Amino acid sequence: MTAFLSYTVIGLFTGAAYAIAASGLVLTYSTTRVFNIAHGAVGMVFAFVYWDLSQRQGLPVWLSLVLVLLVMAPLTGVFIQRVLTPGLGTAPVGVSLVVTVAILVGMIGIATQIWPENSAARSIPQFFQGDLIHLGGVIVTPQQVITIVISAIVAGGLYVLLARTRVGTAMRASVDNAELLSLYGGRANVVAALAWAIGTSLAALAGILLAPIIGLQYYDLTLLVISAYAAAMLGKLTSLPMTYVGAMGLGLAQSYVVGYLQDIPGHDKLGGLPACVPALFLFAILVLLPQAPLRIGQVKGIISAPVPTIKRSLVFGVLLVVGVIVMASGMADSTLTNVGTAIAYSILMLSLVLLTGYGGFVSLASFAFAGVGAVVYCKVDQPNLLGLILAIVITAIVGAIVAIPVLRLTGLYLALATLAFGQLMDQLFFTSQWAFQFDNPLTAHRPSIFGFSFGREGRYVDLMAVMLVLVALVVIAIRRGRLGRMLIAMRDSQAACGTLGLDQRWFRVGLFAGSAGIAGLSGALLAGLRVTISSSTFIYFNSLILLMIAAVWGVTSITGAVIGGAFMMYLPVAQSNYPTYAGLMFVVVAVGAVILGRNPNGLTYWMFRVPGWIQDSLYPVLADRYPGLALKARAFEVSGEEDEALVPVDAADAGHNSGEVTSDVVASR
Amino acid sequence: MSLLHVDDVVVQFGGVTAVNHANFEVDEGTVTGLIGPNGAGKTTCFNVITGLQTPTSGRVSLDGRDITRMPVHRRSRKGIGRTFQRLEAFGSLTVADNVRVALDIHDGFGGLFRSVDNDIDEMLELVGIADYANERADSIPTGTARLLELARSLATDPRLLLLDEPSSGLDESETEAFGELLRHLAGEGRTVLMVEHDMDLVMNVCDVIHVLDFGTIIAQGTPAEIRANPVVQKAYLGYEDAPEPVGAHARTDVGDSGSDSGPDSDDDTKVLAL
Incomplete structure (x- = not known):
């Protein structure tokens, strides 16, 4: 019983912190309709800022809190709303996702640049550390009490703000119709800026409260966004009371899983489970959400990148293959590995061209699908065409399984489902004994096809180039044909497609499966190239970088995909060559994506x-x-x-x- | 025999009632007008009939069969086609390809083995926009785009066509030709239900007119009867000339753009609950 109460206290504490973060997310989303994927990353950066001020610079705690929560975070919020994301609420969901993912990557870049990993361990002490409170056998820390109290104050404050003040009324009105609000003299801009100021400050507060417990780390705090939106989703991103219910439920569920998992036999295989509770919680809510109505009054035509004819693409394809063969014959193995990696990433980019460029949907889990392909290829151990085909087919099936729960929902939820899926794969599957375990690399054998062996590095890269060209041809053929026209039509107006008789739900699942299949091929080829491959290649953060680079170079053309693939390969190489600027490079790419993200054709x-x-x-x-x-x-x-x-x-x-x-x-x- | 039956339909957005116990029928082979002041709930009615909006209560039936819960695409297969007040043409495609997509969707796999080029030309000729066939749909004038939506809808061979303000953006002679086109479609046995503000067109072309005000049908009858109806005159003149009261203006946005942009969010409610 005592144990249960202890877990409950911990759960309430975590839930309270989630609730603070989630209410910030609801506030910003509901007033501007921009879903801020970077919400957790913002909290992470400000936890670092707070650490820097209060620990490194030695400022008093109260002053640090005032500076972070009342000055820096609100200003950052206004900056994001005014400068980085203005007008995105009415843009296609894909665009606002790309831009906020860019902000996320930029935030991580800033954090790694200013506070590099290698320096001495950083930690934020808990508030009033040491003054433990004993409540009938249960030990409660002041940090827990403070967090729960603050979350209640935030809830009360938001209620008073929204229900009892003029600006709060304006905020609720701008949820309904920002144009209408401005017609009636409400200043929609001021309202949006205020909402973002408060929302960002709440993200910072949640980050500061959680950092002493989960550690001052780049990625764990960034993933707070998954917990926050899982909670917010229970209130459909608009209801604050339901968001609080969701946050508390999630916090308790996570705490009980952590507490009781060790009593279950075989728990050692499920070590990643606690971290996955938010993602699983989210999937459950997505499945239970009611059908979303079709969007009407969307943006219309999008400027398209040129689509070459099949004939012309064939010519280019043959040229590319010949070029690679000629170059590969004289290259050192390490260079060949880089070329091969670039080709694999280009194929991965092509999966985004199909899904995002043509279909208008965003996936935040490209590398997770590639990882599935790699695991399948290694495990099946058929170093021939069959092995590659199995990698494609099984990954496509996995893609369909991810898409089916969100079949009835719109693009934002599909993207969020992929983010949750990416995290699940990261924490649960890739580290399990069926896959890579804990950084236990798998071995892949290079295939031989129709009697040709592609064992040598150069030969294998030639094979990859041929595969790239084949995939590109398939993508172009789809784009030029009936399916491509329907995809574009669906991107332009889902409502019209519906009233013309198209059942878009299964169309979407098919599109997603196809895109995942291409990603699976990319992963399988990458495994063959590296011979031994581990889970670190497929971490979810890479998927976000990939999306950034896709946004910079353009996601609507094969050319953009190939250049983007090469860039994706080069970025980590450059970062390890110039480690002092590693974080800055993320920031540069992110800024590029923010600028170019509005035009899917990119550079x-x-x-x-x-x-x-x-x-x-x-x-x-x-x-x-x-x-x-x-x-x-x-x-x-x-x-x-x-x-x-x-x-x-x-x-x-x-x-x-x-x-x-x-x-x-x-x-x- | 009535083809479409709208039975006691209510639609509420938050606390506002956009359609309030609307009842009307549309007879097969007629051109029926649905008129009313701005914000009366006409577009919302269309959304309910096509399935883009789920009514709070009430029933919609086609041919006596209840379709209230049927998904949008299935209703289209049952023969309901529509155009939109706010254009929903496929802007990145050419005019011809807009129609081609509609034919592809309608034909399904059967269309793989059939050239549709003649059908496309025929549709575009019929509505009179063949000259624009190779233009991108986001570059053509509004009136033309409305005709394109009509051509695209005709490609799915609908029995019941819902046209939402089809003549706005057309000049006088084009409107006249459009009226003839409507009569021609009715002559082919199609049923047309039309929301329209051009009273000359409505009075000349429609067989029957339903008048919607504050979400309720306040009158129905032949054009002559409607013209003479004092209730209709009051409802109309009350809005056409006098400045609108603030409350009524708010209704406008809820009923029209509200129902248009209402579902454009990613969830079905836009009200920030406390």
């Missing part, structure tokens, strides 16, 4: 425009100055199906779609 889109720009802007100038040069302005053709891939037409197309009706577009009509 590649601008690259495609360069030749057109040269011909349109540079040629006339040059021709004026040097009449002797035979420079021609580009000729325009009617934009038919087959010509779609030609750069001039694409550039004209793009300019035209973004609303700049330039004279050359008029001329092309």
Whole structure:
């Protein structure tokens, strides 16, 4: 009984901290409709700031708290709302996810840059450490009491703010309709900024309260967002009382699992289970949520990157394979490994092109799916085509299983389900004895296909290049065909697709499964390349980096995927070459993703425009100055199906779609 | 024999009632008008009929069969097509491809072995936008995009067509041609239910008109009867000329854009509960 009470106290403490974080999440989401994946990361950074002020700089605790909670965190919140995410609430869910994931990565970058891992262990002492309270045999720490009391104060404060003040009423109104609010003289901007100031401060508070218990670490505190949104989801991200119920329930459940797991036989195999309770809790809620209505009044057409014809892609594909073969013949093995890794990551990027670029859905678990593919390939131990196919098929089935619970829900929930799935795989599956155990690498044999052995490093990289081209061709064929048109149509208007008779639920599951299958192939190939492979390759954080890089280079084109894959390979190489700037590199990529995240075509889109720009802007100038040069302005053709891939037409197309009706577009009509 | 039966439907958003015990029937082969002041709940009614909005209570039946709980796509298979007040064309696709997607969806796997190019041309000719076939749908004028939505809906061969303010964005001669098109569709045996603010068009084309005000049907009858109805005149003139009271304005947004943007959230309620 005493044990039970102790677990209950711990559970209430954790739940209270979750509730503080979750109510901040609800406040920011419900006023601006931007779901802040970085909520936990913000809490993490401010826990570090608090440590720095109170421990390293030696400021008094009260002053540190005032500085962090009342000055820095609110300002950061306003900065995020005003500068990084303005107007994202009405953008497609995918865009706001990409931008807030970028903020998450940026926050981790900032933390690792300023407070690098290698320096002496950091810890935040508990409040009033040592003054233990004895309550009928149960020992309660002041930290626990304070957290529970603060969470009650936060709940009361939010109630008074929302129900009893003018600005609170405006906040509730802006949930309903921000445009309408501004029509009636409410300043929606002020309301949104205030909500983010408070919400961010609550994230910081939760981080500071939890840091003494779970440790001052980059990733554990960042994952607080999963607990917070699992709780918030019970209130459908809008109801504060239900959020508190969810948070307390989650805290208690987690505490009981930790407490009683050791009594269950075989518990040593489930060591990762406690950490997974929030993710499991979330899955349960997602399954129970009612059907989401279809969105009406969404954003319309999106500027598309050019889609090459199959013929043209074949030419490029053959060129790429030949190029890799020629290069591979003269490369050192370590360089070959890098090239192979880049190819594997490019294939992984292609899974995002299909899912995110064409379908408009976001996955935050690409590497988890790749990991499944790798485990399957190693375990099946069929070093031939069958092994690769099994890796694809089984990963696709896993993808479908992840998507089915959220079948009835919209993109945000699908993305959150993938984040939870990624964490489950990280904590529970990859570390289990069926997979890598604790950093116990698996061995993969390189395949031989149709009698050809791909055992040598160079040969194997050639094989990977061929696979990359094949996957790219499949993706292009899908995009150009019936399925691709339906995907684009679904991205543009789900409501219209529904009223035309399309059952989008299974379509979505199929899309997700296909994307997961490609990721599985990537993982299997990566396993073969590395020969021995461990779970650290597939940590969930890599999935977030991948999404960032996809946002920077563009997720709508094969070119973007290939460049992005190479970049994904190079980033850790650069970080280990220049360890002093490792964190800064994350920040740079994150800033790039925040800037470019709104246009899913990324940098590649601008690259495609360069030749057109040269011909349109540079040629006339040059021709004026040097009449002797035979420079021609580009000729325009009617934009038919087959010509779609030609750069001039694409550039004209793009300019035209973004609303700049330039004279050359008029001329092309 | 009535094709569509809306029976005592109520829709509430939070504390606001957008549709309040609406009752009406639509007869097969007719062009029926659904008119009413802004915020009367017309678009919400359409959303209930097509399944985009679940009513708080009440029943919708098609051909005597209850479809109140049927998912959107199944209703489409039963022959309900619609266009949207706020455009829902597939902006990244060309006009022709918009129709092609509709045909692909409608044909299912059967369509794999059939060229649909002729059908597309036919649909675009029918609504009179063949000239725009290769334009991207987000670059065409609003009126044209509305006609495109009609063509796209016709591609699924609907028995019952719901048109939400189809003539806005069309000029006078285009509106006249559009009226003829509606009569032609009715002549083919299709049933049209139309929300429309252009009274000339409504009076000239509709066989029957239902008038909705504050979510309730306040009158129904032939155009001549509606024109002469004092209740309708009051409801209309009360809003058309006089400035709207604040409360009524708020209703406007709940009923119209509210029902449009209401479900565009990721959950079904947008009210921040305390």
